[in-house]
Amino acid sequence: MIAIPLDKVRNIQNTYQKQIELQRTNALTKLTTLLGRGLSNDDKEYLEFVINKFENENDNILLWDLKKIKEELEKSDFINVPTETKTDKNGKEYIVKTTIKNKILTCLDYKGLRSTFYPNYFNDIGVKACVYCNSQLTIVANKRHAKFEVDHYYSKSDYPFLSITLFNLYPACASCNGSKSAKKINFELYTNDISKTKKSDxxxxxxxxxxxxxxxxxxxxxxxxxxxxxxxxxxxxxxxxxxxxxxxxxxxxxxxxxxxxxxxxxxxxxxxx
Incomplete structure (x- = not known):
C-alpha cells in the first residue's frame, strides 16, 4: 500500500510507447467500425463521445493520469453510459446499462491485454503483488494461459472508455478486485508526492x-x-x-x-x- 513514483511509471511507459499507441489506434478503428451498426440515438451519441476521446494522438487517453481523468469527468459535456429499463419475471422494473458498454469494452480489448501486455508492463514497474493486501499475486492462471488481474480506480462498468487507461489500472488479486468492485477508495497508487512513495499512510x-x-x-x-x-x-x-x-x-x-x-x-x- 505504498504509492509508486509517477515519473518512474512515465519512464516505463516511454519504453512501451509504440505498443501503447497501437492500442489506441486499434481501439479507435474498432470503435469507428461499431458506429455504423444500427445503434439507438443514445448509444450512438455516447459512442461518438468515446471516439472523440481516442482520436487525439497528441493526448493519448491511455496515458491520462488520475488528475487528467478527474478533469475530463468534470467537464460539462461529459456523457454517462446510457441506461434502459427492463422488467423481471415478477413484473418489477430495474435499470441496466445498454449493450454499448460491453461493446466498447470489447473494442478496447481489455481482456486480451490482461494476457498480452499487462504482465510485462507491470513487471517492469515492479508490481508483482496485490497493491491492496500485498499478500497475493496478481496473476490468475487458467487452463490456457495466465491473466493479469487489475482493478479499475474508476470502474469499467461506469466508465468503459477508461478500461485500458494505464493510470486507472491498479494491480490486484482476484479476491480484492472482487471485493472492491465499483466501490470508491481513497488510495492514489501513482503520485509525485515523494513522501507517499517512502512511507505508507x-x-x-x-x-x-x-x-x-x-x-x-x-x-x-x-x-x-x-x-x-x-x-x-x-x-x-x-x-x-x-x-x-x-x-x-x-x-x-x-x-x-x-x-x-x-x-x-x-x-x-x-x-x-
Missing part, C-alpha cells in the same frame, strides 16, 4: 499486550495485529479494512509474527551469553 501494529500474552502462553493465536488507516474527510470513500478485510488476511499469518518474536528473543542481549 496505512499501518499495522500489535494489539496492546499481544506480545506479552504470547510470551506467557506461547500460543500464536493470542497474537493480534491491528490495521490503522487514515480518517477520510469525504464519506464517498469506503474504509480499506471494510472493503478488503485486511486484518482478517493478516491474522492468518500469525506464524510470521511468532517467528519475529522468537528471533527478537534469540538476538536480545539478555539472551546472549
Amino acid at each position: 496505512y499501518k499495522f501494529k500489535l494489539a496492546s499486550n499481544s506480545k506479552a500474552k504470547y510470551l506467557v502462553t506461547r500460543d500464536k493465536n493470542t497474537i493480534e495485529v491491528e490495521f490503522e488507516e487514515p480518517n477520510y474527510e469525504s464519506k464517498e470513500f469506503e474504509k480499506f479494512n471494510n472493503v478488503f478485510h485486511i486484518e482478517g488476511i493478516y491474522k492468518t499469518q500469525n506464524d510470521l509474527v511468532e517467528e519475529l518474536f522468537i528471533k527478537s528473543q534469540i538476538y536480545n542481549e539478555s539472551y546472549i551469553k
